Amino acid sequence: MASSSPKYNSNSLESSSIKRIPKDGTKWEQNEEIPRLPGETSITDKEVIYVCPFNGAVKGRLYVTNYRLYLRSVELDPVVILDVPLGVIARIEKMGGASSRGENSYGLDITCKDMRNLRFALKQEGHSRRDIFEILTKYAFPQSHNLPFFAFVNEEKFAENGWMVYNPMPEYRRQGLPNEQWRVTFINEHYGLCDTYPSLLVVPYNATDDDLKKVSAFRSRNRIPVLSWIHPENQAVVMRSSQPLVGMSGKRNKDDERYLDIIRDANGQISKLTIYDARPSVNAVANKATGGGYEGDDAYPNAELFFLDIHNIHVMRESLKKLKDIVYPNVEESHWLSSLESTHWLEHIKLVLTGAIQVADKVSSGKSSVLVHCSDGWDRTAQLTSLAMLMLDSYYRTIVGFEVLVQKEWISFGHKFASRIGHGDKNHADADRSPIFLQFIDCVWQMSKQFPTAFEFNEQFLITILDHLYSCRFGTFLYNCESVREKEKVTERTLSLWSLINSEKAKHTNPFYTKELNRALYPVASMRHLELWVNYYIRWNPRIRQQQPNPVEQRYMELLALRDDYMRRLEELQITNNSKISNSSASSASPSQMMSHVQTHF
């Protein structure tokens, strides 16, 4: 049956990996062999048949805890293991009825948020399916059952405290703020100005808190234009906001108009302020019907507006759904390229990147400051500002820098993670769900693929982030905005994902990283360079999976180790030489031995 032999276990969650364990390790009876996090408790276990799309039916035992679903095959050679955090589950369906005759046709079909489905066949007798269905439903969707997220019962300990990674004040200070043109305001300290914004905001020095209040009345959900990033040399800034409430009647707001002019003025340039509306123009126009809109020429003569044609959350959700159809369980055999094209997934990636390049280029040219918004300024806007910042500021290309970027542009500025991901919520068809953050990470991956030496983090880092975007093991991505997180005491009661990552940095580090300061990094947003992220989207397929670890990386690591070894030995030699002990012959043997296999071809 499961004819393929084990080998890869490098996926961050080690899910669905097939491991070979020593034959004598048969004492898997109870709990002993099932990984457990501190705080994780066992709920139930059942005999099931795992209907693996790649290896066929696998008989095994399914364990359910308050954190994960874990399956171990009965057969030990090879052992098939599934290890799936319950947070990944989007939907649990019963398949087959009492009259089902076909083999393995009665059981559960579990749709996951990470591009796979799990099927378990169960015995028809004894309500086993009903029991497991109810338990899974309860623990996979705790929010729908008045249960806490696992993050709140997780008792893990880490060497690093990820909650310390981001603190807005030091980050703004790193950017040289506040300065003569920009000030820090605490007007939103108790989320009185805008309940989805962070408490600390950077605004033009020449705008009073009173001005801000007036402007907030004219911006959707009070998300006023605030500073995201300032160019260290030319002082041009990246601002973010939501759409102006222009409406059908074409309302104007003097305060908003004056406020944008202050922003334009702040970098000492006489040119217009550039506004990038992330939406297609049609949608921006259509938004007027519901009270929104965009900055018109008449009202804002000192601004120039461009539409970036990025589609809405529903289009992105459908696109990912189509992508899953062509890669799971089987990769579309014939017409792969046109199938891929018909999902539009990479086309959307291209548009997002193109928009971000435009924002970055405008700021970097120093000719004008930029304001980015979409409708509410928490989806496309977050994508654009964070990607532009990644292109402009090499700090964000480090591990900690990227954590700061996510923490700042996404988490603190109220990207609605809870709604977009649907953490612990059973309503799988919720129209609020959308893979906006995944799309952003994909864009980052595309950039790291195009510039393999420019990022301190590796692919694994990005995959780990995505895995814990769903897992609910950490508090990092829970809830929609800072005000709710504060109320739920997330930083006190849960752990940060960055604790995990920063405690094992080596695993997430790109060995090829070359530190480069102040260099704008522009990817090429052409289909000729954009690729499907196979190691993420098709990682469950053993046939497609690429070589892990990457041989190029491995070779480089070997060389690095060799170099370090030489350095160490040279230093040792230095010491021995200095202390005039000349019999160092013994230590010299080993490096030259090691050299023999590296010396081959240059």
Add this chain to the structure above:
Amino acid sequence: MGGVNYVSRRRAALQPEESDEESWEELVPLPPSCPLAGTAAWSWGGREAPGAMLGKGAGGSGAKPAKPSFVSYVSPEEIHKKEPIEKEVNLHLLPGELLLCEANTVLKCVQEDGSNRGACGKLICTNFKIAFLGDESASDDNEPEFKNKIIGENDITLHCIDHIYGVYDEKKKSLSGQLKKYPEKLIIYCKDLRVFHFCLRYTKEEEVKRIVSGIVHHSQTPKLLKRLFLFSYATAAPTNTDIQNQTVMFDAIKDWREELERTKGNMKYKVLSANEAYKVSEKLPLYFVVPMSLSEESILQYQGRGIPIWCWSCHNGASLLKMSAFPKEQEDNTSQMHKIFLDGIYKTINKPPYEVLKTDDLSSSLPSLQDIQAAYIRFKQLFLIDNSTDFWDTDVKWFSLLESTNWLEIVRRCLKKAIEVAEYLEGQNTNVLLVEENASDLCCVISSLVQVMMDSHYRTKFGFQSLIQKEWVMGGHCFLDRCNHLRQNDKEEAPVFLLFLDCVWQLVQQYPPAFEFTETYLTVLSDSLYIPIFSTFFFNSQHQKDTNMSGEGHRAQSSHFRFLSVWDWSVQFESKAQVLLNNPLYVEKPKLDKSQRKTTRFKHQRQLSLPLTQTKTSPKRGFFREETDHFIKNILGKRISKLINSSDELHNNFTEFYDSWHCKPVDFHGLLLPHIDGPGIKVWAQRYLRWIPEAQLLGGGTVATATKILDMIEEVQSLQKKMDEKHSLTVPQGREALPMLRNSARLSSLFPFALLQRHSLKPVLPTSTWKDLEDEDDLAKRDDEFVDLSEVI
């Protein structure tokens, strides 16, 4: 003005010799008038770049109306002043190369960041190449690290020209034959995918006529074999002393014997010298290998047709063979005789120890040469890009455009076929016989692919070169016809060798550490197809080469001229540049002495073979074997084409073999199977995108990591040296900073080919991003979240 004088002097000196070349000027009558005067606008190629301007090297001739134009910021007066600079150019001619015609004040147009730059210079045509001599490259003291000594940046060999277009009033027309009208601009598409735009608006009418008709004539009209530059060069070049090269040429009987020994094929196969003086066939090489049991008579009977010829033996003894099929005969009698003959052959070789033989007729199981050619024509079109607008227009539908060419699908099918063959050899211990009309096209592709995948020797540089000698050069692949070097017959043209290189590239990109050579090596090898100073790719067969080398009635000294081989890379590249052909990731297979070999061989075999072959219940396999055997016996002699291609069994064997191999860690010195699923097959970006500025990543691409590895190797080496020094003389030294030899940060992803093509640091932005969401239209119109904001206020 020295450069010009030099050139014209050279030309004068060469005049007498030129009589040897057919007088093309007589063949191409010059038209009475040249419709060039009048127009003032400088816009070329129909580009809409309002900011278009001439670069520093701009120049123009006073012969044209001196009117500034709307696209040029440089007035013709200014250009005129700069004229003297432009002439500081040197023309380097190879031995035997003759200057045929030239034109001055030609503008080479380059697009950069949406604006046009022009470099002014001289366009020349020789019997070897077209060259643009501008002052631009000369003034650039930043010498590229990777420079071809034969072909400069602005040189196009005549064989490398794919298509020539003339632009008349903004319209592009293909140029060939006799011209009645001369274009204001010349666009040259090259087989290595470069695109040149030469503006002739400022060139003297007389010179335009000469250069255009000269170029068209010398590159487009049919040629005689003896008129190839190859012969002029070989005659004029100093006799090359034999360069020590480890590439096995397979032109001597000992090469074949050693190959038989290396692969342990010598138990069952023998080298024949029956074809000495080409007595058997002009298609076959002087020496070839056949099954031991074949008699000499049967080989002579049909000039080598219907004879299984050995390619390679697997470690388990199973062998790969090829055979030229009999052409389809109308006459019953003849085909009956062929059938009887084949019956006899199969019976002879089907005796133990040649137990089982699987026959695969490649002409029915793979796409035809016409399909391959048609696919490639569509495919290359995607990369011959005139301007930025073109680039972004095609970008929107890039994947479906790629798919519609079918090229990648053909690559995939070849790789799949090679895996199938490998499965028979490795998984089933079965001999495989590839059959094709002349056994010199798809047979070459599949047999050499199988050998690259199964024999790590062929993944070394010399091994790979030897393989090309063995399967392609000696195997009688018609390079001359397939590349259409003589422009005699378009119908014979098909990029079969390129298809093979593309397949190998797929393997190289999937398994970087498995090959001693780099993708750059493959790219320059593909370019070498069009350089007529190497004989390697300029003959249809060994026989053709040999007969033309003895040169009846050629020049006096021709009796012992020698051709160069492409494998002597020092002809094209300095050793510094050759470094880029070697893969720093490759680690040589550890060498073992004889006593150890036995055990490792066993181990090696175990690594290669699959768990299936061990764990699978033997009865089933045995049953299958028997059945196949039986089947073969029944239909022997009937020209078995798809033996069991349709059976599920084949499919199952294939997937099992493929899947179980991919489930295990890769042994880079063992069997290598390519991923052939959709995402696995990619576009050979280095070859196809290297000249497109929009596709460049400054400081990115795989070159960035490769450079880091090279740097690290250098660092390790220097440390090692230091170590050695420390050991010899114990002078205490402080730790010095290690030399960083490269700066990977700003290398282009298309390095080493398009070094710094884009000078600007500005990002490239798509110009057409319009997209149609079709069925998702209703979704697209929706708002992110449905809240009526007008109510909120």
